[in-house]
Amino acid sequence: MNYILSIDAGTTASKTSLFKENGELAAISTQEYPLITPTSLSVEIGAETLWNAYKKGVSDVLDNSKINKDEIKAIGISAQGETLIPVDKAGKPLRNAIVWLDNRAQEEAEILSGEFDQGNESFRITGQVKIVPTWPASKILWIRRNEPEVFKKVSKYLLVEDYLIYRMTGKYVAEGSLLCSTLYWNINTRRWWDEMLERLEITADHLPEIRESGELVGQLLTSTASDLGLSSKTAVATGALDQAAGATGVGNIRPGFFSENTGAALAICAPLDKPVFDTKGRMPIHYFVRPHSYMAHTFTTGGMVLRWFRDVFCQAEMNVGAAAAVDPYDLLGKEAERVAPGCEGLLMLPHLQGAMAPEANPKAKGVFYGFTLRHTKSHFIRAIMEAVIFIVRRNMEVLEDMGIRVTQIRSLGGGARSRTWKQIEADITKRPVITTKNEEAACLGAAILAGTAVGMYQSIDEACERMVAVKERFEPNPANSEIYDMAYRNYTQLYSDLCAMFQRQ
Secondary structure, eight states, X not given: OOEEEEEEEOSSEEEEEEEEXXXXXXXXXXXXXXXXXXXXXXXXXXXXXXXXXXXXXXXXXXXXXXXXXXXXXXXXXXXXXXXEEEEOTTSOBSSOEEOTTOOTTHHHHHHHHHHHOGGGHHHHHXXXXXXXXXXXXXXXXXXXXXXHHHHHHOSEEEEHHHHHHHHHHSOOEEEHHXXXXXXXXXXXXXXXXXXXXXXXXXXXXXXXXXXXTTOEEEEOOHHHHHHHTOOTTOEEEOOEEHHHHHHHHTTOOSBEEEEEEESSEEEEEEEESSOOOOTTSOSOEEEOSSTTOEEEEEEEEOTHHHHHHHHHHOHHHHHHHHHHTOOHHHHHHHHHHTSOTTGGGOEEEOOBTBBOXXXXXXXXXXXXXXXXXXOOHHHHHHHHHHHHHHHHHHHHHHHHHTTOOEEEEEEESGGGGOHHHHHHHHHHHTSOEEEESOSOHHHHHHHHHHHHHTTSSSSHHHHHHHHOOEEEEEOOOGGGHHHHHHHHHHHHHHHHHHHHHHHXX
């Protein structure tokens, strides 16, 4: 039996998974780690913390699966984007990694915006609609201006995936799905953006070699293989941005498909054969896992709203869930099922932390509107579920306005476990919604890329066919179409009518 090992290196936790060739999950281990927040704007993590979490994950997976290490043929990576790790000539980190959440480079982002945002230059070159502190280019400029001694010693600027590949193979390699949000990579030419490098006072020598996702990098270094407890014959492949890997892990790799990942946030991905730039500046474009392919991809409000409601108002459901070993979200779903579509006029704006894509209004607030003495807790739960899907529909309308067709939705993340929520999604979007059997979509996506890299599959398409299994398909209910069309119109009107008030608060 051949196996594929994959890691999903997330913001606060690392998941290490072992898959069989048919996509069946053989073992999984999760390691959480704390973030370092030295100031209110700073978010860091030690690179060694990431590596040690991976080591522990590999050890657990080997112990739990009891397989022979020689049966692991390849290693794939799914990784958080934008987290920057500067290393010296020996490959040693010169400081803690600056995590994508870090917001210290505000002034640097404004400087770069003033120089490169004129006429949407940076958007046309990078696919990112706005220059913000998140992007590694802003972070590098911050290091240059605030930590000059570190800046002088930097040999390579790496992202998390790049760093893990280096630790395993000794090679500096990167791929486009992570590079496109650095702000120093040209998404059109798939080369470095020379003008930005010049502004940052770095050169291509400070950056890794550019590859495609799912390419063979090399075998594990003998010393690293020993450290991990793996065979030195095991191959390492380039992986992908976690959201691109997740889309791959549910089979969303071709134009016409659309995937949404409802966790704390809501991430959407729509594959493209060529870059399609939104003339209204609402939708970023990223590079994707298949060579010369792209994806419309953005984040917005997701499951954090339902979690907030659960934590603040649903202690009874949490107590019952704990006593009966039942997920409290399942209990919330059952309550939502008692309420008719449209919640008898109750609407919600789920903007508890401002409105994200496509409105991009940081001053927006959460709102419940239209409730009466008739409305119950169940109505409020369903209103939240409907509101999150209204955001999905809003973003789908943006895609359609850009000429991007969506024929079906692939769902992943915690929200995909709720059959009630998925039926709501099908009804509101008027598209089939498909869930898959393997819930670790990002890990599976990384395994698909790694397996393809070593020839276990002829292509990413074949790997998806063999490894991605459909769990359930939810068809739109025509009886709910008119109800949801009216509710959606009211939802968009409510947001529009309240914008002026949001600005005053």
